[in-house]
Amino acid sequence: MSPNPNPRAPLPIKVLAGLGVVLIVLPLAGLIQRAAWSSLFEDLSSQAALDALQLSLLTSLAATALALILGLPLAWVLARSKLRGRSIIRALVLVPMVLPPVVGGVALLSAFSLRSPLGGWLHDVFGLQLTFAPAGVILAETFVAMPFFVLTVEAAIRQSDPRVEQIAATLGASPAAVMRRVTLPTVAPAIGAGAVLAWARALGEFGATVTFAGNVAGRTRTLPLAVYLALESDPNAAIALSLVLLVVSFAVLVSQRERWWNNQ
Amino acid sequence: MSLNLSIKKSLSERFCLEVELSTPPARTLAVLGPNGAGKSTLLNALAGILAIDEGCIELDGRVLDEPRSGTWLTPDQRNIGFVAQDLLLFSHMSALDNVAFGLRCRGMSKTQAATRSTEWLNRFGLEGLENRKPRQLSGGQAQRVAVARALATDPDLLLLDEPLAALDVSVRHQMRRELRGWINEYSKPTVVVTHDPLDALILADDIAVIESGRLTQIGTVTQVSAQPRTPYVAELFGTNLIGGTANGNEVAAGRATIVSAESNEGPVFVSISPNALSLHASQPTTSARNCWSARVSEVSMAGQSVEVKVQTQEGLDLRIGITPAALAELDLQPNTNVWVTAKASQVQVYAA
Structure with missing residues (x-):
């Protein structure tokens, strides 16, 4: 029991807090109010919209998978290994979280464009071109989204007691069995949460994608890019696509309610 | 089955554990000592969680750790049962799966392991709790699961680290008696680390006292409690x-x-x-x-x-x-x- 369970907030604080809520809710309400509900289905089933939707789903899921495959071992190393320079690696890995996405796009461009040594080599040897291609979208989305996954999972691994793994070893579990039957199941909820977070971030990615992969219909024009483009020509379609993204965001929040809502 | 050890392990420049002792089969050794004396280091060395710097740990003629000859068995190769102070049950597994874990690691089939584990749970008075997760168990029940998990694999050595410290005083006496019964049925050496003299008196046959990394007294429970040789032991009893x-x-x-x-x-x-x-x-x-x-x-x-x-x-x-x-x-x-x-x-x- 806290000594003062219901402190009365001073009026200015209440007003400012209320304004904060309004600032966030008002635009969302505007979006819903402006939606042309009667033509919603039509707007969403246009070829351009369907293409963007399909591309977004595909690339964001691929980016999430990539973030998982690379991010899980990375999170484990950051949480458990006694590697020197571990904190520097962590700082580097988390840079995309605070970096303006456009800068991320420029960075990717400098590393992977056809004119860069690496990009040129990839093209010459494997025939692989990342710019103006879905693969480039996936790379841009992974670049931006993976830190969310790594951060979430690393915290969970750090919090799990390494002595539980030691007990598993005394019971006869090989290191691989300890990882498979104890470590991973223990942090499974965090892996799920991190994947959902990373996926939501990948789905909404705009700046890095448009800078690095361009805005090619059917190849790199994801939902956010389609929304931005449609705003000029077909505002109703833009709002319809925005609603789709809003619904997805809410779904992510609901799926994570244990994590973010039950903070009492 | 007997345990012989002579170990030297430095944890820091200021602390070094240097202990030599052996326990005959089917006897329970209580390791008593103040906080930071090196009791847990000793247990971790036995379990294979820590490698010793010098000396030798030998269990029933099998060398577990001997730096001189380069012998080192990892925890999963030692066949040792370890009950930790805070139990460390697998929180994502049912009570049954916790007990079955060691058997499954030894390649036993799922159904066979489940049958054996159910027997263990029944023996420990945990009928009907097979599917409970650790967080749904009371302190005493969780304690029983932890001991059953350690004993289910028929280990060659049982290690208990402050086995009753996590329990409420009200259940501690009952659990101490039950624990004594289980240790009696288990016919191989047991080492129990504790700072509670009552644990030592009731659970153990012999007492080894460790102070600042050194063995200061060893003997039967009667000898050590009646004839202390250091101020710490005198104070304890x-x-x-x-x-x-x-x-x-x-x-x-x-x-x-x-x-x-x-x-x-x-x-x-x-x-x-x-x-x-x-x-x-x-x-x-x-x-x-x-x-x-x-x-x-x-x-x-x-x-x-x-x-x-x-x-x-x-x-x-x-x-x-x-x-x-x-x-x-x-x-x-x-x-x-x-x-x-x-x-x-x-x-x-x-x-x-």
């Missing part, structure tokens, strides 16, 4: 320990002389139980051979009885157990002058 030199029936300890019934020679320890000492407000007329004038330094409650600490004129520090009624009658305050008596037959003298 609540007795008075005095070092001195014996000459026949008399022991010279500093300026004091203590009279015993038996005669000894040379350096000795004298142990006198607090209950064997009597307190008097004025000089008593008594047949007791030991009678000292003393000054009270501290009065405190110890359970149901009162403990009075005094210092005699000759400089002996003694603790005396009296009843609360006696305390009221004697009207003891710090610095009160009193007389302390002890019969010669109550004075234990043994070679230092």
